Amino acid sequence: MKNIKEYIEENKQRFLDELFGYLRIPSISSIESHKPDMYKAAEYVKAAVLKAGVDKAEIFETEGNPVMYAEKIIDPALPTVMVYGHMDVMPVDPIELWKSEPFEPVIREEKIWGRGSDDDKGQQFMHIKAFEYLVSTNQLPCNVKFMIEGEEEIGSPSLPKFCEENKEMLAADVILVSDTGMIAPDIPSITTGLRGLMYWEVEVMGPNRDLHSGLFGGAVANPINVLAKMIAQMTDENGHITIPGFYDDVIEVSKEERAEMAKAPFNVEEYKKAIDVEELGGEAGYSTNERTGIRPSFDVCGIWGGYTGEGAKTVLPSAAFAKISTRLVPNQDYPKISEQFKKHFEAIAPKNVKVTVKPLHGGHGYVCPTDTPEYLAADKAYTETFGKKPVPVRSGGSIPIISDFERILGIKSVLMGFGLESDAIHSPNENYPLFNFFKGIETIPYFYKYFVELKK
Amino acid sequence: MKNIKEYIEENKQRFLDELFGYLRIPSISSIESHKPDMYKAAEYVKAAVLKAGVDKAEIFETEGNPVMYAEKIIDPALPTVMVYGHMDVMPVDPIELWKSEPFEPVIREEKIWGRGSDDDKGQQFMHIKAFEYLVSTNQLPCNVKFMIEGEEEIGSPSLPKFCEENKEMLAADVILVSDTGMIAPDIPSITTGLRGLMYWEVEVMGPNRDLHSGLFGGAVANPINVLAKMIAQMTDENGHITIPGFYDDVIEVSKEERAEMAKAPFNVEEYKKAIDVEELGGEAGYSTNERTGIRPSFDVCGIWGGYTGEGAKTVLPSAAFAKISTRLVPNQDYPKISEQFKKHFEAIAPKNVKVTVKPLHGGHGYVCPTDTPEYLAADKAYTETFGKKPVPVRSGGSIPIISDFERILGIKSVLMGFGLESDAIHSPNENYPLFNFFKGIETIPYFYKYFVELKK
Numbered sequence: 001m002k003n004i005k006e007y008i009e010e011n012k013q014r015f016l017d018e019l020f021g022y023l024r025i026p027s028i029s030s031i032e033s034h035k036p037d038m039y040k041a042a043e044y045v046k047a048a049v050l051k052a053g054v055d056k057a058e059i060f061e062t063e064g065n066p067v068m069y070a071e072k073i074i075d076p077a078l079p080t081v082m083v084y085g086h087m088d089v090m091p092v093d094p095i096e097l098w099k100s101e102p103f104e105p106v107i108r109e110e111k112i113w114g115r116g117s118d119d120d121k122g123q124q125f126m127h128i129k130a131f132e133y134l135v136s137t138n139q140l141p142c143n144v145k146f147m148i149e150g151e152e153e154i155g156s157p158s159l160p161k162f163c164e165e166n167k168e169m170l171a172a173d174v175i176l177v178s179d180t181g182m183i184a185p186d187i188p189s190i191t192t193g194l195r196g197l198m199y200w201e202v203e204v205m206g207p208n209r210d211l212h213s214g215l216f217g218g219a220v221a222n223p224i225n226v227l228a229k230m231i232a233q234m235t236d237e238n239g240h241i242t243i244p245g246f247y248d249d250v251i252e253v254s255k256e257e258r259a260e261m262a263k264a265p266f267n268v269e270e271y272k273k274a275i276d277v278e279e280l281g282g283e284a285g286y287s288t289n290e291r292t293g294i295r296p297s298f299d300v301c302g303i304w305g306g307y308t309g310e311g312a313k314t315v316l317p318s319a320a321f322a323k324i325s326t327r328l329v330p331n332q333d334y335p336k337i338s339e340q341f342k343k344h345f346e347a348i349a350p351k352n353v354k355v356t357v358k359p360l361h362g363g364h365g366y367v368c369p370t371d372t373p374e375y376l377a378a379d380k381a382y383t384e385t386f387g388k389k390p391v392p393v394r395s396g397g398s399i400p401i402i403s404d405f406e407r408i409l410g411i412k413s414v415l416m417g418f419g420l421e422s423d424a425i426h427s428p429n430e431n432y433p434l435f436n437f438f439k440g441i442e443t444i445p446y447f448y449k450y451f452v453e454l455k456k
Numbered sequence: 457m458k459n460i461k462e463y464i465e466e467n468k469q470r471f472l473d474e475l476f477g478y479l480r481i482p483s484i485s486s487i488e489s490h491k492p493d494m495y496k497a498a499e500y501v502k503a504a505v506l507k508a509g510v511d512k513a514e515i516f517e518t519e520g521n522p523v524m525y526a527e528k529i530i531d532p533a534l535p536t537v538m539v540y541g542h543m544d545v546m547p548v549d550p551i552e553l554w555k556s557e558p559f560e561p562v563i564r565e566e567k568i569w570g571r572g573s574d575d576d577k578g579q580q581f582m583h584i585k586a587f588e589y590l591v592s593t594n595q596l597p598c599n600v601k602f603m604i605e606g607e608e609e610i611g612s613p614s615l616p617k618f619c620e621e622n623k624e625m626l627a628a629d630v631i632l633v634s635d636t637g638m639i640a641p642d643i644p645s646i647t648t649g650l651r652g653l654m655y656w657e658v659e660v661m662g663p664n665r666d667l668h669s670g671l672f673g674g675a676v677a678n679p680i681n682v683l684a685k686m687i688a689q690m691t692d693e694n695g696h697i698t699i700p701g702f703y704d705d706v707i708e709v710s711k712e713e714r715a716e717m718a719k720a721p722f723n724v725e726e727y728k729k730a731i732d733v734e735e736l737g738g739e740a741g742y743s744t745n746e747r748t749g750i751r752p753s754f755d756v757c758g759i760w761g762g763y764t765g766e767g768a769k770t771v772l773p774s775a776a777f778a779k780i781s782t783r784l785v786p787n788q789d790y791p792k793i794s795e796q797f798k799k800h801f802e803a804i805a806p807k808n809v810k811v812t813v814k815p816l817h818g819g820h821g822y823v824c825p826t827d828t829p830e831y832l833a834a835d836k837a838y839t840e841t842f843g844k845k846p847v848p849v850r851s852g853g854s855i856p857i858i859s860d861f862e863r864i865l866g867i868k869s870v871l872m873g874f875g876l877e878s879d880a881i882h883s884p885n886e887n888y889p890l891f892n893f894f895k896g897i898e899t900i901p902y903f904y905k906y907f908v909e910l911k912k
Contacts, residue, residue, distance in 0.1 A: 030767030091769050097665070154768060181671070195670060199768045207731035209553070210883040214651060214853030215637070217783050218695075218753030219744045221737030224778075225687065225756055232688035235681065239674075275663035279808040281677030288675045297674030300681050301771050306758035307779060311486030312610055312655045312816040313547050314781055314854075315757050315882055322680075323763060325770055327673050352735040360768040397670030398770075426771055427666040 001445050007133050008438050015441070016112070018048060019125045022087075023105040023114045029065060029088035029154045038065040038150045041087040045128075045148050046070070052128050053135030054146065060166075062158035065150030069169070072135070073143045079455045080143040081448060082172035083131075084405070084413070085124030085179065086152030089116040090426045097428035111431040118432040119425035123178035123418060124148065126437060130444035139445070141452040145172055149401075152179070155197070155361030156401040163408040173455065174374040175405055176447065178440060180395050180417025185435070187265060188382040188443075190375065191415035193293065193394035194402060196328030196365035198337050199301075202345060203356040204230070204320045210306075211316040221352035223320040224305045230348055230355075231322065234298055239283035241298045241326070243344045249331045253294045261289060264391050274422065292396030297327045323360075327396060334362030334400075363400015366413070373454035374414040381416075381446035385439060416440075416447065457901045463589050464894050471897070472568070474504060475581045478543075479561040479570045485521060485544035485610045494521040494606040497543040501584075501604050502526070508584050509591030510602065516622075518614035521606030525625070528591070529599045535911045536599040537904060538628035539587075540861070540869070541580030541635065542608030545572040546882045553884035567887040574888040575881035579634035579874060580604065582893060586900035595901070597908040601628055605857075608635070611653070611817025612857040619864040629911065630830040631861055632903065634896060636851050636873025641891070643721060644838040644899075646831065647871035649749065649850035650858060652784030652821035654793050655757075658801060659812040660686070660776045666762075667772040677808035679776040680761045686804055686811075687778065690754055695739035697754045697782070699800045705787045709750045717745060720847050730878065748852030753783045779816075783852060790818030790856075819856015822869070829910035830870035837872075837902035841895060872896075872903065 008015075027041040028034040039059075046057045049070040057070035065088065073080075092102040092115050100106050105114035112122060127146070134140040147170065149159050163170060180191040206223035207216070236242055253261075266289055272280065282291040291297070305320030307313035326341070328334060342357040349355040369375065370392050382390040395415075402413050418440040424430050464471075483497040484490040495515075502513045505526040513526035521544065529536075548558040548571050556562050561570035568578060583602075590596040603626065605615050619626060636647040662679035663672070692698055709717075722745055728736065738747040747753070761776030763769035782797070784790060798813040805811040825831065826848050838846040851871075858869045874896040880886050 030765075030769060032766065091763070091765055093763070093765060094666075197670070197770070199770065201768075207733055209731070209880060209885070210550075211731065212853060212882045213753075213755045213757060213781055214653070214783055215748060215851065215877065215881075216731075217755045217781075217852060218747040218751055219736055219738045219852075220731060220733065221735075222755045224759050225691065225754070228684040228687035228756065228759075231681065231684035275665070275667065275672075275676060277663055277676065277808055279677075279806075280675055281806070281808045282675045291674040292671060295674055297669075298681070299669045299673045299678045299772050300684065300762065301669060301769060301773070302762035302764045303680050303684075303776065304760045304764040306756065307547065307549070308758045308760040308777075309486075309547055309549060310488065312657075312779065312781075313486060313757060313882070314653070314655065316755050317757070320759065321764075323768065325669055325673075325768075327670055350735075350737070352733055352737045395671065396673060396675075397668060421671065424665060426668045426769070429665070 001449065002137060002139065004133060004442055004445060007137065008441055015129050019122060020105045022121050022125060023116050024103055026103045027088050027150065028091050029151050030091055038088065042066045042068045042150065045087055048128050049146050052132035060162065062162055064158040067150065067159065067162050068146070068148040070146040071144065074140060075143065078142045079452055080145060080172040081451065082145040082147060082170065082175050083127045084175050084177045085127065085148050086120045086150065087148050088150045088153050090153050094428060099429055110435065111433045112437065113429065113431045115430050117430055118419045118423040119430065120152065120179045122432040122437055123440065126178060126418065126440035127444060129441045134445050134448065141448050145170070152399065152401065155363055157361060159401050160404045160408060163404065167409060170409055172411055174451065175411050175413040177413050177415050178417055179399055180397065180415045181419035181421060182417060183264060183391055183393060185420060188386045188388065188390040189393045190378050190390050191395045191417055192368045192370060192392040193330065194366040195396055195398050196332055196334050196363050197325060197398040197400060198328060198334045198341065198362040199325040199360045200341065201358045201360055202322050202324060205318065205354040207318055210318050213314040213316040216316050220316060221350060222316050223353055224317060226350060226353050227305070227320040227322060230345065231300055233348055239281065241296060243340050245340050246337065249333060250296065250329055251331050258290065261293065261394070262287065264289065264393060293394035294329060296329055296332065299325050301325050327398060328365055330365035330367045332365065334364060338362055363398055364403035366402045368412065368415065372412060373451060374412060377447050377451035377454050378414050378416050380450040381443050384446045385443040457905065458593055458595065460589060460898055460901060463593065464897055471585050475578060476561045478577050478581060479572050480559055482559045483544050483606065484547050485607050486547055494544065498522045498524045498606065501543055504584050505602050508588035516618065518618050520614040523606065523615065523618055524602070524604040526602040527600065530596060531599070534598045535908055536601060536628040537907065538601040538603060538626065538631045539583045540631050540633045541583065541604050542576045542606065543604050544606045544609050546609050550884060555885055566891065567889045568893065569885065569887045571886050573886055574875045574879040575886065576608065576635045578888040578893055579896065582634060582874065582896035583900060585897045590901050590904065597904050601626070608855065608857065611819055613817060615857050616860045616864060619860065623865060626865055628867055630907065631867050631869040633855070633869050633871050634873055635855055636853065636871045637875035637877060638873060639720060639847055639849060641876060644842045644844065644846035645849045646834050646846050647851045647873055648824045648826060648848040649786065650822040651852055651854050652788055652790050652819050653781060653854040653856060654784060654790045654797065654818040655781040655816045656797065657814045657816055658778050658780060661774065661810040663774055666774050669770040669772040672772050676772060677806065678772050679809055680773060682806060682809050683761070683776040683778060686801065687756055689804055695737065697752060699796050701796050702793065705789060706752065706785055707787050714746065717749065718743065720745065720849060749850035750785060752785055752788065755781050757781050783854060784821055786821035786823045788821065790820060794818055819854055820859035822858045824868065824871065828868060830868060830907060833903050833907035833910050834870050834872050836906040837899050840902045841899040
């Protein structure tokens, strides 16, 4: 790659300025009132790819948020790489914990701070800039397509239909995605597995109004007490999830593969220190990386009910609520899990409350083989720019649409993530190191190069 | 009582207008920003008792909210009745469930609607108007004192000290209180027992920031999952509270007394229908009235943590919180219970979280004998105005200061409550029927009359 380092060095400030404009748009997909921001983000990214050199770019309407699609076809006989990314971001609360405004990006400590700086605007923007480099230096070795959606953080509900309806337009040899992370700042890695997901909101309804906890306490079931007992029952003392049938489709990973995984560098003391906990938790019989990489998990993401203001209010509340998620491993079917959970949660509810289970979204897990041209191309690209071979890892996160791409479009994805665990994605103070941003722009063109060579 | 009915009839509208002015003051004691409203309420009630005919009235500062004290001494040789009440009210959330503004009282369906309409501004105001009647018609048979405080809803933290420091001023033969309820609209009752109370806020702290539930879920203890398990453990499958030593000081009520209690009219179907639940809950082996009247209870009054906004956010939250209360029976010592809870809650916490227990307030329970002049005077007063003998009942509620009055001032209290369960005290849409308000004003003067007669 001719003068890639120089090209980045010369255009650094412009790259950041352009990214910052993107980060300033509060495109939170889970909050309805931010819908106009999704269109702003789509227009912004459309303008960015046009500027970078695509032949055409278009914003497609869906039942939900828009999809920005663009392409540059230089020769139909050459391979086609489709870049997938998302322009939507997570909510920002608890807002009071941010050290700077989530939608006013700043550089501090050699990092970009702001919502979306890593996930996924920052990582996605690397692809636009890498593409710009290839086009402007006349080195683009293949056809390129961009599909940037606006619903990843809410489970991509509209994208499968979009793919069904645009199979021909979306035809490609591989889907290239940067929406995952690296093991450590100096250890490049390729994500070879993703967990699936199922997410519900539950309501436990007791009396028709908040009651006086003195006059009624002890005689009327308290919905918070009940919800706590129900949640407590969902996992046993070994950290196993108790939903009947939940593990039926879980494929046990072989001893050999587990031994291979165990070789990945991991320092448990540093891991604990980074999040400031004295002990970890989880399923008995599995290591920390196995607990997130190859085993499902059960997390209450939010809970609320009764009096949550200042001081004391003696009340027996009318209702209690929780947002509950499970991460699933490949081969677990999220609609089946959703039904199993609903049935079980309703079954364990005592008769003195009414329970409602509302599924919010779900997605399948994914496993990526390590002997394909795309894996090998990614491996060579990292080796070129980092000076060391990348480690294949199973991530605990979910990108539900990845398995849908394979099912609907018949295309495998390669997950070249440049994020770090310390980037605090989904949390206050999300950030993305400048090193990773620029290293990503440097590495991606090599993927194109080696992929085309390996496909010959 | 000469022309009492006529006096009430003639002054009905004025009584309501005066009460409404009091109800419009948002004197919420648990919210610091309402502190100025406590002073407004104190001034309002001071003006009201002066207008009704006391010799002097004064607002006393305490470390917390002010106390309004007033008196009319007609003859030191005569008995003295001290009226106790409180001018502070509960918070109003969830505000969206109110059908009319909580601090803009209105009459609808023959009831006064608004926060404090029953608890305790409405009930307290009956005493001022009954006193006004006795003074203006020259029938006051004894000395009267008023002690109206501003911290009852937060456990009266400053009142014990106020009593200690003003023993002489507060000397009386009985304390007369209307801050409880009647069994049913047509069944007058005298509260002979109150439960004690202990209230805490707990925090379960996990990682130092909200984490991505995919990348960390399954490997890091989730504070909400943990809090749910801890709360679930606090009561067993029979509804017994599991805190070691919790029941040590509970006095089992005799079979005879329980049989006597069981005679009180109670319709379980109507009770369930009123709060719209299909089944009740509570401690095995006890009836509904026993569960609230003679047994302690454990209620989570509020819980919160993680993402509670619209839609789905996949997060493993940093912390989870709950407001927890127990109602205690007479002879249980709340500081001892507080220690037992704290110790137990900390002991059952797994090592992967940090737990903080913050006691907010507490109070002792109370038992009132049924053979004293004050009980008999109240009995005769109700019989006179309702045409039937009142039923002695043990209430599940708490007025912690009542046991302090006995301990510090050596004075027994008599609890003549005119509220109804349907008044929704502490809940949205608190209300107080006009019938009860005016019937209270009519009944109270008879208490004075019979009490003085019985004390002779």
